[in-house]
Amino acid sequence: MAVEMTPRMLVPVGHTVGIKLFARGVVVVKLSDGGTPARACGLQTGDVIVKCGGSTVTSTEQFQALLQESDGSTTDLQVQRQGDPVTLTVEPEPNDQGVYCIGAWIRDSMAGIGTMTYYDPATGVFGALGHGITDVDTAQLMPFADGSILPSTVKAVKKGTAGSAGELKGDFDLTADLGDLYANTSCGVFGTLDAADHAAVLGAAVSTGTAKAGPAVIRANVRGDTVEEYAIEVLKVIPNASDGREMVISVTDPELIAVTGGIVQGMSGSPILQDGKLVGAVTHVLLNDPCKGYGISMETMLKAA
Numbered sequence: 001m002a003v004e005m006t007p008r009m010l011v012p013v014g015h016t017v018g019i020k021l022f023a024r025g026v027v028v029v030k031l032s033d034g035g036t037p038a039r040a041c042g043l044q045t046g047d048v049i050v051k052c053g054g055s056t057v058t059s060t061e062q063f064q065a066l067l068q069e070s071d072g073s074t075t076d077l078q079v080q081r082q083g084d085p086v087t088l089t090v091e092p093e094p095n096d097q098g099v100y101c102i103g104a105w106i107r108d109s110m111a112g113i114g115t116m117t118y119y120d121p122a123t124g125v126f127g128a129l130g131h132g133i134t135d136v137d138t139a140q141l142m143p144f145a146d147g148s149i150l151p152s153t154v155k156a157v158k159k160g161t162a163g164s165a166g167e168l169k170g171d172f173d174l175t176a177d178l179g180d181l182y183a184n185t186s187c188g189v190f191g192t193l194d195a196a197d198h199a200a201v202l203g204a205a206v207s208t209g210t211a212k213a214g215p216a217v218i219r220a221n222v223r224g225d226t227v228e229e230y231a232i233e234v235l236k237v238i239p240n241a242s243d244g245r246e247m248v249i250s251v252t253d254p255e256l257i258a259v260t261g262g263i264v265q266g267m268s269g270s271p272i273l274q275d276g277k278l279v280g281a282v283t284h285v286l287l288n289d290p291c292k293g294y295g296i297s298m299e300t301m302l303k304a305a
Contacts, residue, residue, distance in 0.1 A: 036103025
């Protein structure tokens with residue numbers, strides 16, 4: 001039996017934002033072929049290198065500098081592997097240019113476009129995406145160090161079709177932060193926003209509620225700087241689904257279907273409203289039917305915040 005959540009008053013936003021995230025350490029996204037130092041020491045794709053020779057790793061450039069300081073001497077790497085600490089011993093080798101390397105492709109940051117779900121006027125906290133930011137190569141949740149959101153406008157839309165995900169194509173200014181992130185979780189990214197500075201993306205607060213099968217609307221920004229409401233149907237509610245896919249939804253609004261084909265990348269986080277209450281956020285699209293997708297409940301998202 002579903003338990004009604006304690007209502008909160010939140011602003012359903014629905015506007016796209018640019019998101020930039022910096023990892024805690026560097027993520028190993030690929031290992032070079034052959035007998036490399038990385039393979040020899042047991043480094044694996046998906047490992048997060050957090051220390052090199054006892055020094056905390058903060059960026060790809062700084063990690064490369066630490067390897068040069070080793071001058072080819074054996075050095076310890078402290079990594080996080082699926083949440084567990086592992087210590088490896090690696091011996092960097094010089095490449096053709098004399099630069100010491102270990103034979104691993106690494107990443108320390110990501111940037112993209114998503115949708116802000118809600119703003120809490122009582123705390124200044126916002127939530128976005130409804131799912132975590134994962135590394136594009138390893139599909140693992142990016143380990144979070146810090147990040148921010150940026151103003152964004154939608155310049156073009158690649159329509160979704162069966163078997164091919166569409167996407168919103170937006171412009172955002174990497175130098176103009178709207179707010180700071182404090183967490184990257186499987187249920188969304190969260191941060192703080194100064195409402196006084198960014199009133200243009202905000203509106204009136206509504207009560208939160210619990211989703212049920214039936215008609216609903218989403219708020220989405222699929223043209224320029226404009227947020228509009230579009231009709232959807234909540235086909236099924238799956239409370240406490242382990243993967244966060246707690247609603248099955250279908251886009252029924254002909255205008256949205258004409259523009260996007262349904263749900264596209266960048267719409268993740270679009271708030272779902274039902275009977276005037278904020279009940280959840282769009283998270284994923286069904287690849288074989290872009291009009292259908294999944295949503296996360298507001299209760300689950302708020303717990304993660």
